[in-house]
Amino acid sequence: MDLSKIKDFLKFGSTKKQPNALDIHFLGGYKWNTLLSYNSAVRKFGKFKEATGQREYSLPVSAPELYEFCYWAGRNATTTSPQDVASKTLTKYLFGIQAWHLYHSTVYPPEAKAKITVLLRSSAHTDAQSPKRPRKAPVMLKHLVSLTETLLPGGPYQKAVLDLAITAFWGMARLSELTSEREEGTLRWSATLFTSDVKFYQTPLGIAAALEIRGAKTCAPGDSQTIHLQGLNHMLCPVAAVKRRIAKAGPNNVPLFGFNTPTGRVNLVKTKVVRTLGQVWSEHGYQGITGHSFRVGGTSLRFAIGVPVEEICALGRWTSCWNSSSIDRDSTLKRARTQQTESAAVIDYSLSANATETENYTRSNRSSLLNRLSSPIAVALPSKNVLSETIDKPDTTNIYNNQNTKLYLEANKGKNK
Incomplete structure (x- = not known):
């Protein structure tokens, strides 16, 4: 502390x-x-x-x-x-x-x-x-692409922030749930996400990841919540982001989102991460985006493509919101639903030029995106045993060389000529 x-x-x-x-x-x-x-x-x-x-x-x-x-x-x-x-x-x-x-x-x-x-x-x-303040903008796919373009060529800190951002968006997570209280020193186990808190499991669409969160805003002491991430076949894959963090952490049980320096391990803290993200988005001309915008953005995207409300609530860990009428009682869900039109327009933004596979998320195959975003939510419902098919953590030694998880923007330049 x-x-x-x-x-x-x-x-x-x-x-x-x-x-x-x-x-x-x-x-x-x-x-x-x-x-x-x-x-x-x-x-x-x-x-x-x-x-x-x-x-x-x-x-x-x-x-x-x-x-x-x-x-x-x-x-x-x-x-x-x-x-x-x-x-x-x-x-x-x-x-x-x-x-x-x-x-x-x-x-x-x-x-x-x-x-x-x-x-x-x-x-x-x-x-x-009084005049109402402009709504805080949700994080959208184009914002993540901009982060990738700027942070990927950077050093260990920039790459760690990028992986954190990708995970927060697809996991509809609060940054405080993924970051640490301090960069160095002793951390509270009850408020920190460690590499040992990650479990990988298999779904019909491929590998998924479950992150056990103890420091959630709505989590009682001693309890935990789970963030589910489904693998995606493009540069913004959250499972690949988690794998990269585990690979960089090595065999030690350390906070998942951090990076190594010659003097030791440094953990990502929320205040510094928010400042870095704000600087990047400002450089790209984006305004009004905050740390909470990841949770709103991931939620509004799912509203836009038609993911059922109960599944959104399950993945977003809204325990008391299981139908559309109760959405108005939660500010985040309400804001996400009102901004779904903006997110829907961005779904048509093609990632194929930067993707590592040829899958293209346009209107013609929006159902494919729906399936991928719904699958980890479906297994997260209370009637399911999420980790019944838990698999061992995969070999992470060659993550940056694996075409299915590689983040580099130029990966497919030759293929698209």
């Missing part, structure tokens, strides 16, 4: 405080992304105190201070300020401030709840009258 990234949360008010063993044990009860979110909340509150001329303050925060914070940070009908955030974001900040009090064993003012509820409702009314 890299405590330097949650230093605001560790402060007792404005005073720095070194956590003891009990404090660190307490922090272990939260997922790492949750702690980062809480730290952002405390940092926002600290900016509020600075803006109001109170650089030194302590805990507990008083009810009037919370009211002023809600007015300062939330939108209101009379003034507009750069620090304004949506009421939903402000609500998350308040949860973070409550957790901050809990960590420091101080009492969050219970009498503030009723008035804060009304203040948040007022901000929500103002949000409804």
